Amino acid sequence: MGTKQKHEGLSLARLIMVLGSISPLFILWAIRGTCQVPTAPCQAMNATGQMPKESCLVPNLYFVIVCCAFIVLPNAFLLLRRWTAHKHRDAREIVVGKAEDHRDHLLVYLFAMLLPFYASNLTNWREFSATAVAVCFIVFLFWSCSLHYMNLLFAIMGYRIFTIYPPDDGNPLSGRESVVLITRRATVFSGERIPSYRLSNTVFWED
Amino acid sequence: MPITFDLAAVNLIEFGVGREAANGVEFVAIPTDDDIQSALQDMASQTVEALSKHNEVAFAPSEKYDSVENVVTATNGEYAGVLADLHRAEMLPMLATALNDPEPIFCYFARLSRADGTRLTCVRRATQFKGILKSRLIQVITDALKIVEERTFKLDNDYDLLIDDDNIHILRASGFVVLSGIEAVVLAAVPQNIARLQANLPFVDFTLISNYAASHSRAAKVLASICSEGEAKDVSKERLIAACQECGAEVQIVVDQVRPQVGHELNFLYVLDRRLFRVQLVEGKIERYQAGSRRPV
Numbered sequence: 001m002g003t004k005q006k007h008e009g010l011s012l013a014r015l016i017m018v019l020g021s022i023s024p025l026f027i028l029w030a031i032r033g034t035c036q037v038p039t040a041p042c043q044a045m046n047a048t049g050q051m052p053k054e055s056c057l058v059p060n061l062y063f064v065i066v067c068c069a070f071i072v073l074p075n076a077f078l079l080l081r082r083w084t085a086h087k088h089r090d091a092r093e094i095v096v097g098k099a100e101d102h103r104d105h106l107l108v109y110l111f112a113m114l115l116p117f118y119a120s121n122l123t124n125w126r127e128f129s130a131t132a133v134a135v136c137f138i139v140f141l142f143w144s145c146s147l148h149y150m151n152l153l154f155a156i157m158g159y160r161i162f163t164i165y166p167p168d169d170g171n172p173l174s175g176r177e178s179v180v181l182i183t184r185r186a187t188v189f190s191g192e193r194i195p196s197y198r199l200s201n202t203v204f205w206e207d
Numbered sequence: 208m209p210i211t212f213d214l215a216a217v218n219l220i221e222f223g224v225g226r227e228a229a230n231g232v233e234f235v236a237i238p239t240d241d242d243i244q245s246a247l248q249d250m251a252s253q254t255v256e257a258l259s260k261h262n263e264v265a266f267a268p269s270e271k272y273d274s275v276e277n278v279v280t281a282t283n284g285e286y287a288g289v290l291a292d293l294h295r296a297e298m299l300p301m302l303a304t305a306l307n308d309p310e311p312i313f314c315y316f317a318r319l320s321r322a323d324g325t326r327l328t329c330v331r332r333a334t335q336f337k338g339i340l341k342s343r344l345i346q347v348i349t350d351a352l353k354i355v356e357e358r359t360f361k362l363d364n365d366y367d368l369l370i371d372d373d374n375i376h377i378l379r380a381s382g383f384v385v386l387s388g389i390e391a392v393v394l395a396a397v398p399q400n401i402a403r404l405q406a407n408l409p410f411v412d413f414t415l416i417s418n419y420a421a422s423h424s425r426a427a428k429v430l431a432s433i434c435s436e437g438e439a440k441d442v443s444k445e446r447l448i449a450a451c452q453e454c455g456a457e458v459q460i461v462v463d464q465v466r467p468q469v470g471h472e473l474n475f476l477y478v479l480d481r482r483l484f485r486v487q488l489v490e491g492k493i494e495r496y497q498a499g500s501r502r503p504v
Contacts, residue, residue: 010303088240093219093320095297166298173234173289175298193324195219198238201301 020074
């Protein structure tokens, strides 16, 4: 018995959390900008002998504002979601059957997200569009795979991420789906009961 | 045994519903805010208070109970059925949209947990909860009444039953009978119960009774009561025959074995369950009655 389908719920919230998880990319892009700096010294001077201005795909100010919005708003939403869950006692008891420490997911995240996109060229519309579409694909994948817990903010705040599998107690009503627990614990032992706040139906946060 | 669970020390409250599913029943958890959790906790307090007003009696499937009583049966016992599984289940599947389709919902529940790992599971049949769905409610906002157009679910004032680690404390036995699926449980247990009775009463031929009880839930319930309360132990053959004759349950003796006549199987079981009795208060007039509910005096 039990639900056969996975009902994740909170679709929009998870999408925003995924955007929060890619916020380091926007930090890097905000620093780099979309301006093309003249490269060769002979090309640098124009006919009047003045240094040419940078050619920017998007004006720096606007680009930085947009990047900052993508950095601040999703993470603010994440903290708001955590605060709301805390305020409404939206919590459940996570019972540990088996726990896996998933620090390696951060490496996957780093290689899947930060390195390729950091190296991408944003100085012409074609490259910019291709990069934006590629980011959309990655966001969709992270969203559909419920990888919204991938957030450097958690690591910065000293949290670890565990995948918790429920105990196999032979009870036909017990849940069978694994959940992700964000916690400050260094280890999680089998049999532990951990009251945790709900970020989404599969991601929980222990204060 | 009274409920020892301390409702003031609850640290987690989980809400959910039971639904009819293709392969039986399923129980899913639904996220709630703190207002609903407080209401669910209040309902548990009301139920405990209501239970405390009645004397505790042990549950027997054949017994007819009042609408509100304090009936107890063991959580590990044979009648707990799916309710024991619900109490012990860990990390129930979460389905926030379960109320979008209210038709298959047959009950709702709250699981109140304490930090020491103990839990109180509270269950209520979804009668009002479903019934109020399509009605239009009015609400006092400032000093004016306003129609609430949203789909609304109404919680009750108390639960039908509370489950702790040891016992199921039943406020409404009718709710327990439906929720635990007693009919199915006792019908499935007919062969085992017949075997148990046969061991206690080797001088009774249970062939007819076995066939009858397999298709009559009332007989299966009486059979289960006789077994669970040990009423067939040390029964004398002569006294059984005499009691049957006195109460009008016709029996015959075949090869030294007592056998109820066809059509008297249930009465024979009633005699064993002490539910048939005879009184003679008027000279020359014998009255026979069947007790739907009985208590030792």
